Amino acid sequence: MLAPAKINLFLHVGGVKENGRHDLDSLVMFAGPEASDRVEARRASEASFTLDGPFSAPDLASPENLVLKTIAACQARGFKVPPLAITLYKHIPVAAVLGGGSADAGAMLRQLVRIGTLTEQVGWTLSTGLGGDVPAAYTSQACRMQGEGEIIRRVADLPDLPTLLINPRLPCPTGPVFQAFDQTGTGPGLSSLDLPVFETPPEMIAWLRTHTRNDLESPAIGLVPQIRDVLDSLDTMTGCSLARMSGSGASCFGLFETRREMMSAAETLKARHPGWWIAPTLLKGG
Secondary structure (H helix, E strand, O other), X not given: OEEEOEEEEEEEEEEEOOOOOEEEEEEEEEOOHHHEEEEEEEEOOOOEEEEEOOOOOHXXXXXXXXXXXXXXXXXXXXXXXXXXXXXXXXXXOOOOOOOHHHHXXXXXXXXHXXXXXXXXXXXXXXXXXXXXXXXXXXXXXXXXXEEOOOEEEEOOOOOOEEEEEEEOOOOOOHXXXXXXXXXXXXXXXXXXXXXXXXXXXXXXXXXXXXXXXXXXXXXXXXXXXHHHHHHHHHHOOOOEEEEEEOOOOOOEEEEEOOHHHHHHHHHHHHHHOOXXXXXXXXXEOO
16 A cells, blocks of 8 residues: 655745644645555454565654554554554655655555455544644545645646655754744745646646745755755756745655656756655646
């Protein structure tokens, strides 16, 4: 079961509220298999949890792993989960704000639906209690996220977008980024924004470039200047029509009008920056 990375194509942030949180407005799309974890589960005589993949690590096998927390949440609500042999293949960088943990939880819920432990509706209900991005990850479909992230509306009929994902493998903690954002005076804030109908990737990219932004990009660059290096590198690539940071960083993306130009850019940047995680993919519009 694929657990795809989540990309915030834009992220508009309101001022800090009395509860210390912020209202948001974001358009989210999900990557293809090239930038996805994978969760496999099969019935077994006894339960087991195995990690594999380039970003697996022993500390990810703790009870705080969202795959295991998903199982625990089901059991706490009285659902009988049979013994399962679970393998989590980690291909999304950890702490990259690409929603890897949430994606894993969403995929585990879908596995529990597949084996008959949960219905799809119960899976959705459980997803809302597992973390801010898990409901969106459970469906893994393009959506608009608003409120504090709890308001999720599916967005249909977007074009697929050839996209180059890059993470410089540097930490960029979310809390300090929001604190830096608050200290700048919060920026333009939130306003009503209607999504038009897009027929082609160039049309959608042009609209994103003209009408949207990531309000956390500048604060994040202030904390992790190497994010600017990633964005500048993407900007120099032929065919890259928009380079932007996703979420609170440090992961960035470049949107291309054609797959050929995207793949060429990926080869060039992998040669120049062997320490970066670089994944060419197709964001799914649905």
